[in-house]
Amino acid sequence: MPERVPLPPITEPEAGQDQDRGLVNEVLAGKLNAFEELVRRHDRRIYRVTLAITQNKEDAEDAMQDAFLKALEHLHQFAGHARFSTWLTRIAVNEALQRLRKRGRFDSLEEPIDLGDSLVPQQVEDWRDNPEQQYAKEELRRLLEKAIGALPAIYRAVFVLRDLEHLSNEEAAAMLELSVPAIKSRLLRARLMMRERLSRHFAAARLGGS
Amino acid sequence: MDCRKFLEEFSDFIDGQSTIGIREAIQEHIALCKKCEVLYSSTQRTLRIVGDHSEETFELPADASARLYDRLRTRLKELEK
Numbered sequence: 001m002p003e004r005v006p007l008p009p010i011t012e013p014e015a016g017q018d019q020d021r022g023l024v025n026e027v028l029a030g031k032l033n034a035f036e037e038l039v040r041r042h043d044r045r046i047y048r049v050t051l052a053i054t055q056n057k058e059d060a061e062d063a064m065q066d067a068f069l070k071a072l073e074h075l076h077q078f079a080g081h082a083r084f085s086t087w088l089t090r091i092a093v094n095e096a097l098q099r100l101r102k103r104g105r106f107d108s109l110e111e112p113i114d115l116g117d118s119l120v121p122q123q124v125e126d127w128r129d130n131p132e133q134q135y136a137k138e139e140l141r142r143l144l145e146k147a148i149g150a151l152p153a154i155y156r157a158v159f160v161l162r163d164l165e166h167l168s169n170e171e172a173a174a175m176l177e178l179s180v181p182a183i184k185s186r187l188l189r190a191r192l193m194m195r196e197r198l199s200r201h202f203a204a205a206r207l208g209g210s
Numbered sequence: 211m212d213c214r215k216f217l218e219e220f221s222d223f224i225d226g227q228s229t230i231g232i233r234e235a236i237q238e239h240i241a242l243c244k245k246c247e248v249l250y251s252s253t254q255r256t257l258r259i260v261g262d263h264s265e266e267t268f269e270l271p272a273d274a275s276a277r278l279y280d281r282l283r284t285r286l287k288e289l290e291k
Contacts, residue, residue, distance in 0.1 A: 032286050039282060047270040061274045065281055072285065124248045132259050141266050144259070148267070163257055164264050188221040195249070195256045202252075 020084035027075055035075075039068050042085060045165070046092045052160040053096035055149050056103070063095035070095070086171055093161070093175045100153060131202035147197040151190055158183055159190035211239040216246050224254055 020041065026034035046067060051060035071078075071088050078087050132140055151159060161172040162183070173183045211219075216239050222228045223236050240247040260267075 032289055035286065036279070036282060039278070043275060043278060044265075044270045047274065048264075048268040051268040057271075057274075060268075061277065064274075065278055068278065068282060069285055072282075072289075124245045124252070126248045127252045127255060132262075137263075137266070140259075141263060141269075144263055144267050148260075163260055164267065166261075184221060188217075191221060191224075191253055191257065194260065195253045198256050198259070199252065202255075 018080070018083045018085075021080065024075065024078065024080075024084055027072075035072055038084070042088055043068075045085075046088065049089060049092050049160060049165060050096040052148055052164060053093065053153070053157050054099050055156075056099070059099040059103075060096070063092060063099055067092035067095045082171075086167070089161075089165065089167070090175045093157070097157070097176075125199050125203035127199070127202045128204045135201075143198075143201060147194055150197060151193055155186050155190035155193065158186040159194065162187050163191070211235040213239075213243060213246055216240070216243070217249075220246075220250055220253070224250070224257065 020038060023034045023038045027038070043064070047060060047064045050063040050067070051057065054060045054063060067088065070091050074091075078084065082090075128134075135143065148156060148159065148164075157176055158172060158178075161167045161175060162169070167175075169180050169183050169187075172178075173180045176183070178186075216236060219228060219232055219236060223233060228236065236250075240250055
């Protein structure tokens with residue numbers, strides 16, 4: 001009997017509890033300093049999103065700063081239908097995309113994608129066991145940043161939101177103003193490209209070889 | 211299920227969003243097709259490695275952090291006036 005690959009876990013929809021709601025209410029009630037605590041909770045994550053999308057440190061920093069200041073200005077418009085972190089991420093994604101567009105590096109989000117045979121890798125190499133353990137943490141971090149940075153912008157934005165930030169297809173679709181099927185096809189390509197790139201480092205012998 | 215159909219479905223499968231019928235068809239396919247099994251397992255490992263290291267990927271530098279809080283505090287002071 002062939003060995004079965006274990007099934008991936010079913011993802012549960014996010015529970016409705018928003019841990020930031022209390023601080024948001026404090027800020028709205030006039031306790032402005034509570035906003036700094038909100039920023040502390042999210043600063044690293046928001047920078048990760050803006051840098052992953054823009055691939056430019058200066059742009060990422062500007063986008064992060066503007067995103068937090070805009071969130072502060074518009075906090076009264078935050079209706080609480082989404083989690084605060086999702087609302088904030090959406091603002092940051094917009095800021096990052098604007099800067100990417102300004103540099104002419106993201107002209108078409110709507111570029112049609114052909115999910116044709118070209119997607120099927122010609123050769124698939126099996127990986128060594130726990131290959132990442134052969135790398136120092138710092139080395140692995142650089143390798144991952146390089147691989148993500150090498151993705152075309154339209155795939156990179158989707159990959160970052162879905163697989164780095166673990167947002168849902170629906171949330172990523174809303175943030176990037178794309179349909180869910182468009183998100184899914186970009187995500188598939190991005191994942192295959194990432195796999196391909198990491199394979200250069202992690203692959204064992206070519207399939208069929210010794 | 212053939213390799214092309216597998217490829218169309220496998221991203222949802224990785225996310226645990228496939229229907230039971232599709233999941234079973236995928237499992238049957240990868241039990242027989244070594245290439246797709248490797249594609250599946252190595253992609254899953256790619257995502258695990260990315261996920262395990264997401265915290266330190268694209269880390270916020272200390273100087274950028276300092277500039278953020280400078281600007282934020284300036285703005286908060288203006289608003290408090």
